[in-house]
Amino acid sequence: MYRTRTRVAVLGAGIVGCACARELALAGLDVTVIDRGAAASATTAHGEGNVLVSDKGPGPELELAQLSRRLWPQVLQEVAERCPHAARAVEWEPKGSIVVATTDAGARELTRFAADQRAAGVRSEVLDADALAEAEPYVTREHTAALHYPEDAQVQPAAAAAALLTDALAAGATLRTDCEVLGAVTHGDRITGVRTSTGLLEADWFIDAAGPWSGALSARLGAPVDVRPRRGDVLVTTPLPPTVFHKVYDADYVGAVGSSAEELQTSAVVESTRGGSVLIGSSRRRVGFDDRLRPEVLSAVAAKALRLFPTLAGVPVMRAYGGFRPYVPDHLPVIGADPRLVGLWHVGGHEGAGIGLSVGSARLLRRLMLDQPTDMDATPFRVDRPAVLRACTPTASEETA
Numbered sequence: 468m469y470r471t472r473t474r475v476a477v478l479g480a481g482i483v484g485c486a487c488a489r490e491l492a493l494a495g496l497d498v499t500v501i502d503r504g505a506a507a508s509a510t511t512a513h514g515e516g517n518v519l520v521s522d523k524g525p526g527p528e529l530e531l532a533q534l535s536r537r538l539w540p541q542v543l544q545e546v547a548e549r550c551p552h553a554a555r556a557v558e559w560e561p562k563g564s565i566v567v568a569t570t571d572a573g574a575r576e577l578t579r580f581a582a583d584q585r586a587a588g589v590r591s592e593v594l595d596a597d598a599l600a601e602a603e604p605y606v607t608r609e610h611t612a613a614l615h616y617p618e619d620a621q622v623q624p625a626a627a628a629a630a631l632l633t634d635a636l637a638a639g640a641t642l643r644t645d646c647e648v649l650g651a652v653t654h655g656d657r658i659t660g661v662r663t664s665t666g667l668l669e670a671d672w673f674i675d676a677a678g679p680w681s682g683a684l685s686a687r688l689g690a691p692v693d694v695r696p697r698r699g700d701v702l703v704t705t706p707l708p709p710t711v712f713h714k715v716y717d718a719d720y721v722g723a724v725g726s727s728a729e730e731l732q733t734s735a736v737v738e739s740t741r742g743g744s745v746l747i748g749s750s751r752r753r754v755g756f757d758d759r760l761r762p763e764v765l766s767a768v769a770a771k772a773l774r775l776f777p778t779l780a781g782v783p784v785m786r787a788y789g790g791f792r793p794y795v796p797d798h799l800p801v802i803g804a805d806p807r808l809v810g811l812w813h814v815g816g817h818e819g820a821g822i823g824l825s826v827g828s829a830r831l832l833r834r835l836m837l838d839q840p841t842d843m844d845a846t847p848f849r850v851d852r853p854a855v856l857r858a859c860t861p862t863a864s865e866e867t868a
């Protein structure tokens with residue numbers, strides 16, 4: 468049962484752990500966040516920062532995205548009241564997305580998808596050729612359909628995590644970095660502590676927020692969940708004059724997100740940052756934690772982006788980076804109590820949407836932990852579903868953290 472000053476250890480200081488730490492510290496709990504590295508230094512520093520509803524079909528993930536989209540401005544407003552510098556650095560930009568189909572089949576699928584979404588409360592409007600040219604003057608004219616999704620937004624992901632963490636610390640949470648979780652201390656069927664590289668940490672509740680390493684961490688704790696890495700790579704151009712005004716992506720992106728294929732999937736996802744660089748994604752590969760950049764992947768990503776924005780040909784790329792999306796085989800996050808180890812909670816598996824979904828997931832977890840009514844049905848994210856608890860057979864590289 469919840470009591471004030473219940474001690475909570477958040478294991479992982481990515482954006483999801485930071486969001487949870489904030490929610491629970493503000494609820495009056497005694498929160499310690501620990502990370503084997505620095506805060507927001509892992510996957511969270513390797514994402515693009517889109518807060519999207521446009522790429523999700525009706526269902527629980529869309530509901531979580533809609534909850535998160537409602538929460539982001541509120542959360543940032545609250546952070547701004549206590550920590551204005553941290554809130555400003557987030558670069559919140561509700562700039563909307565434009566989805567472009569370049570084939571007849573793609574146009575039909577996009578139209579059908581948007582109709583389903585509208586029934587679930589997602590706003591979108593059809594852009595004819597003139598409207599598209601006005602909204603995105605440099606996008607290809609070789610398109611068959613285009614839709615504007617005004618609700619989509621963007622943040623700077625590491626700054627967003629830092630803002631959430633700063634607010635958590637202001638509310639009394641503590642942070643331990645360079646502190647790796649090695650295993651669990653249990654008493655009967657309850658977890659009472661974790662062994663770490665810097666000593667024992669005891670608490671009443673433990674939250675596995677280890678992103679793509681949740682599979683490895685949960686196995687160390689004796690309660691494995693099937694969360695694996697799904698690699699993504701991004702190209703970053705040198706700062707350009709204004710060229711891309713929304714997040715613009717090819718309609719086939721939604722299919723790539725929903726696919727479970729191990730082999731390379733690419734689709735064009737193009738957006739600018741406040742500093743003027745254009746981010747060009749995206750790829751999806753299941754290659755474990757192999758963090759080598761592959762020229763053939765970067766070429767494939769660039770080629771797709773050029774089909775969408777021919778004007779980017781010849782633009783200098785100043786760097787490329789990649790990261791590991793936390794992937795669950797049924798493409799749904801894991802949010803809830805572990806049925807095998809009392810006191811252990813999981814929050815993760817958000818794949819390519821963990822930046823956007825972080826605040827909604829944290830709110831949901833807080834309500835579940837404190838036994839309060841939830842903002843949406845959390846059952847689809849429960850830990851004891853087959854995709855999460857089934858016997859994990861990770862490849863050797865998926866086991867290696």
Ligand SMILES: Cc1cc2nc3c(=O)[nH]c(=O)nc-3n(C[C@H](O)[C@H](O)[C@H](O)COP(=O)(O)OP(=O)(O)OC[C@H]3O[C@@H](n4cnc5c(N)ncnc54)[C@H](O)[C@@H]3O)c2cc1C
Nearest residue numbers: 479481483503511514515517648678699790820821822823
């Ligand atoms: C190329 C790419 C583009 C993306 N674009 C977007 C996007 O536009 N929008 C979006 O919403 N999402 C995007 N994502 C996904 C998003 O980045 C992730 O879903 C999100 O960052 C996951 O956050 P996390 O806190 O769960 O994980 P992480 O940020 O990885 O944090 C987990 C933390 O746990 C720590 N940890 C692990 N093991 C241990 C241990 N044993 N002991 C202590 N600490 C441990 C790690 O050091 C790490 O800091 C993208 C991802 C990639 C790769």
